[in-house]
Amino acid sequence: MAASARGSVWKIQPRDVEAAGLAAADAAAFLAALRSAAAAAGSGATRDAVWAAVAAAGVLRPEHPHALHQLVYYSAYARWDRDARGPPPYWFPSPIDCKQTNLGRLMEANGPKLLGSSYKDPISSLSHFYRFSVENQEAYWSMVLKQLAVNFKQEPMSILSTSDRSKKGGTWLQGAVLNIAECCLLPCPSLKRTDDSTAIIWRDEGLDDYPVNHMSLKELRTQVITVAHALDAMFEKGDRIAIDMPMTCNAVIIYLAIILGGFVVVSIADSFAPQEIGSRIGVSKAKAIFTQDFIVRGGKKVPLYSRVVQGTSAKAVVIPAIGDSLGITLRNGDMSWKDFLSRAAGRSSSYSPVYQSVDALTNILFSSGTTGEPKAIPWTQLSPIRCASDTWAHLDVRPCDIGCWPTNLGWVMGPIIIYSCFLNGATLALYHGSPLGRDFCKFVQDAGVTVLGSVPSLVKSWKAGNCAEGLDWTKIRVLGTTGEASDVDDNLWLTSRASYKPIVECCGGTELASSYIQGSLLRPQVFGAFSGASMSTGFVILDEQGTPYQLRRHGDIIQRTVGGYYIVQGRADDTMNLGGIKLHMQTSSVEIERVCNRADECLLETAAVSIKPSGGGPEHLAILAVLKDRSAQYDVNLLKRKFQTAIQKNLNPLFKVSYVKVVPEFPRTASNKLLRRVLRDQLAQELSNRSKL
Numbered sequence: 001m002a003a004s005a006r007g008s009v010w011k012i013q014p015r016d017v018e019a020a021g022l023a024a025a026d027a028a029a030f031l032a033a034l035r036s037a038a039a040a041a042g043s044g045a046t047r048d049a050v051w052a053a054v055a056a057a058g059v060l061r062p063e064h065p066h067a068l069h070q071l072v073y074y075s076a077y078a079r080w081d082r083d084a085r086g087p088p089p090y091w092f093p094s095p096i097d098c099k100q101t102n103l104g105r106l107m108e109a110n111g112p113k114l115l116g117s118s119y120k121d122p123i124s125s126l127s128h129f130y131r132f133s134v135e136n137q138e139a140y141w142s143m144v145l146k147q148l149a150v151n152f153k154q155e156p157m158s159i160l161s162t163s164d165r166s167k168k169g170g171t172w173l174q175g176a177v178l179n180i181a182e183c184c185l186l187p188c189p190s191l192k193r194t195d196d197s198t199a200i201i202w203r204d205e206g207l208d209d210y211p212v213n214h215m216s217l218k219e220l221r222t223q224v225i226t227v228a229h230a231l232d233a234m235f236e237k238g239d240r241i242a243i244d245m246p247m248t249c250n251a252v253i254i255y256l257a258i259i260l261g262g263f264v265v266v267s268i269a270d271s272f273a274p275q276e277i278g279s280r281i282g283v284s285k286a287k288a289i290f291t292q293d294f295i296v297r298g299g300k301k302v303p304l305y306s307r308v309v310q311g312t313s314a315k316a317v318v319i320p321a322i323g324d325s326l327g328i329t330l331r332n333g334d335m336s337w338k339d340f341l342s343r344a345a346g347r348s349s350s351y352s353p354v355y356q357s358v359d360a361l362t363n364i365l366f367s368s369g370t371t372g373e374p375k376a377i378p379w380t381q382l383s384p385i386r387c388a389s390d391t392w393a394h395l396d397v398r399p400c401d402i403g404c405w406p407t408n409l410g411w412v413m414g415p416i417i418i419y420s421c422f423l424n425g426a427t428l429a430l431y432h433g434s435p436l437g438r439d440f441c442k443f444v445q446d447a448g449v450t451v452l453g454s455v456p457s458l459v460k461s462w463k464a465g466n467c468a469e470g471l472d473w474t475k476i477r478v479l480g481t482t483g484e485a486s487d488v489d490d491n492l493w494l495t496s497r498a499s500y501k502p503i504v505e506c507c508g509g510t511e512l513a514s515s516y517i518q519g520s521l522l523r524p525q526v527f528g529a530f531s532g533a534s535m536s537t538g539f540v541i542l543d544e545q546g547t548p549y550q551l552r553r554h555g556d557i558i559q560r561t562v563g564g565y566y567i568v569q570g571r572a573d574d575t576m577n578l579g580g581i582k583l584h585m586q587t588s589s590v591e592i593e594r595v596c597n598r599a600d601e602c603l604l605e606t607a608a609v610s611i612k613p614s615g616g617g618p619e620h621l622a623i624l625a626v627l628k629d630r631s632a633q634y635d636v637n638l639l640k641r642k643f644q645t646a647i648q649k650n651l652n653p654l655f656k657v658s659y660v661k662v663v664p665e666f667p668r669t670a671s672n673k674l675l676r677r678v679l680r681d682q683l684a685q686e687l688s689n690r691s692k693l
Helices: 014-019 024-039 047-057 066-076 102-118 126-135 137-145 180-185 217-232 249-260 274-284 305-311 337-342 382-395 413-422 438-446 456-464 488-497 589-597 636-650 676-692
Strands: 089-091 158-161 171-174 198-204 213-216 240-244 264-267 288-292 294-297 300-303 315-319 361-366 376-380 402-404 427-432 451-454 478-481 503-509 514-518 551-553 556-560 566-571 603-611 620-627 657-662
Touching (some): 014 066, 137 158, 137 382, 213 217, 249 427, 274 305, 288 305, 315 337, 382 413, 402 413, 413 427, 427 438, 451 456, 478 488, 488 503, 589 603, 589 636, 603 676
Parallel strands (some): 240 288, 264 361, 402 427, 451 478
Antiparallel strands (some): 603 620
16 A cells, blocks of 8 residues: 555545645646546445546556556555455456457357357356356367467367377377467468568667667568578487577577477576576487577676586587677587578578477477476477467457567567467567666567566566656557566556556466466456466365365465455465464465565565574564665665564564565576575575674
8 A cells, every 4th residue: 555545536635646746737637637537437436446437537647657646546445345355456348348359259259159148248258158168178279279370281180189098188189280380480361461461570779769670471481491491401300409599589580490390499598507508408408509699688798608608518509699790709519690591502492391290399498496407398389379379368469469578488488479479460579688677668669569578577677767757658458477476566557657458467387388377358457466267277276175265386375365366475485484373375475575565665676585593483584675776775674664564564463574684686587586495595594604603
C-alpha cells in the first residue's frame, strides 16, 4: 500500500494529487475527471468496479508520475478484503474485444458445437472450454494445430495415441514427419505471411537514434539456407552444435539453420564462466560452438571468445560483435564467420530440409541452476509446437504482432520467443545490446512492439531508472513476465506505461517447453498472479499431507487464492523457520521481500534469507538490500527498523529482523532468478568468520 493512499478515490484531495507530482494547474481538472469516471461505475459500486471505470476512462495516462498512478490505484483498493475476495484485479477483459482474441475466436466458432447450451461467450465459458481442452485433447489440439504455421511432410495418424502403455502420457502426433525450422521460414496464407512480410526487426546498441532494421521472410530464409549449406560442408547430419552468443539476428539464423539441416542445437547462456561452458559442451558432446569475439552491453565490450577458449577445445566459429572484422586472434583450428560462410560458395540457392519424426531431437537446453552437474533437457519437434500454441492461447500472439522478449538462447525463453513469433506469423524484434536501460525501451517504441516480455528484475531496472519517460509504449497490447515472482508495484508501473494493458504471468519449465499456469486475456488479471492452468494442462493440487489444497511443481510453492488465482511464493528451498514459525504455505521469502521493497524509496530490491545461529535454535531473518543509488551511504539500523515495522504491520508481528546488509547486487542464474541459497551461504560464512575474531 502506498503511503499516500487514501481510503477511496473519493477521498483524494487536490493536495494529494499535487504531492504525487502533478502541477497545481492540472490538479483540479485531473481530480474532476477522476471523480467523473468513478461516478460512472454507479452508486454503491464495489472497489473493483470503481477501478475498472477509472482505468477504462483513461484518466491515468502513461506520462503521469508513477506516484499519481500509485495514489489512485492504492486508494481505489484501500480496505479491500483479500481474504474474502482474493487479490484485487487491475485489468478486465472487454466483452467485445475478447471475441477477437485467438482463443475467443476459436471458442466463438466451435463453442456452441462442442459445449452445447452451456456455451455463452468467451469470458463466461472459459472454464468450460478449459475443461473441454483437458478432457478432449484430440479435439482441442486438432483445432489449435490449424492456427499455427505447422506444415507436416507426413500428417500424424493421430493427435494422441495411448495404445502403447509403455509410454507414459501417450504418444503425441504419432507418425508425423516435418522440419520445424522450415515451418518458420515458409509463407503461410492462413496467417497472411508472404515472402515480403517482415520476419525480424532489430537495432544495434549505440545506434539508438537511427531507424530500426528490417529483414523480410525471404531474406531470412536465404541467410538460413546459406548457413545450412556451410554446416553441411563441415559436419555430419545429427551432429550437435553449440551456440554461445547474445540473441542477435545471426544467432537466430544459426539456430534455425542447424535445425533445418538436421543437426542439433546445444544452447549455452552467454553469461557462463569457462568451466560452465566446458561442462555443457562435454555433457552434450557438441562438435563445435558458434560464438562472438565480444559481447557489447551498455557501451562496454565484454570478452566472450576468450571464455569459450578457456572452457572447451571444441572448434569455434567466431562472429565479430562490431563491424566485419574480429577484434581478437583466433586459436589454431577455429574459424571466422566470414571463412565459415565461404564454405557455402557455389552451392544452390535452395535447400532440402532434413525431415524427421516429430519426436526427433532438435535442441539441448540446460536448467538455469549454476551448481552441480548441468541438467541437460532435450527438445524435440513437439516442443516448439507446444510453446507456440501456449503463446497463441495465453499471450494472444497474432500475425500482425511484433514480439520482443529480451532473452538468450541459453535459457528457455530464447527458443520460445523464436517459435512463438514465427509459428504464429508474428515479427520477431531483437535488440543487440543491454536491455536494462532507456536505449532498449526506446527500441520498444521505435520497433512498434505489440507483445513485450520481461522478467521482474528487468522491470525493476526500467522503473528505477524511469527508462520509459517520454516514450510511447501505447502500441503494446499484451505484456508478459516469467522467471521469478513479480512485484505488485513494479507491475503497476509497467502496465501504466502501456495504458494499462494486461500482464500475462507465465510459470513453467524448460522440460515443458511452456508453462503449466498462466494468465489469460479472458479473465480479469491481478498483479503478480496467474489466472489459471494453461489450456489442455491438468494438475492435482495437494498439500504436504496429500489433501487437495495447494499446488507444488518444479520446486515452486504456489498459493491458490479466493477467486481461483495462483501466487508464486518462491522456491521450496527458500522457505524459512523463524522462531519456530515455518514460512511454508503461508509466507515465504518472496512475500517478505514484497513488503520490504516498499519500506523505503531508496530501495531497488531486497532478498530475505534465514541464517542459523552458531549455538543452535530457531533461524534468524536476514534482509539484504540493493539501493537504487549504488554509491549512496545509508543508515543500516534505520533500514532495519523500517523493515521491522513493514513486516510486523503487513505480515506477522512475531517476525523479527535480526540482520540487515546493503550489497551492490544479487547473484542470479542465467535466467535472472535470484539465488537466495548463494546469499544465504555467503552470509552464513561471513557471520561465522566474524564470530571467530
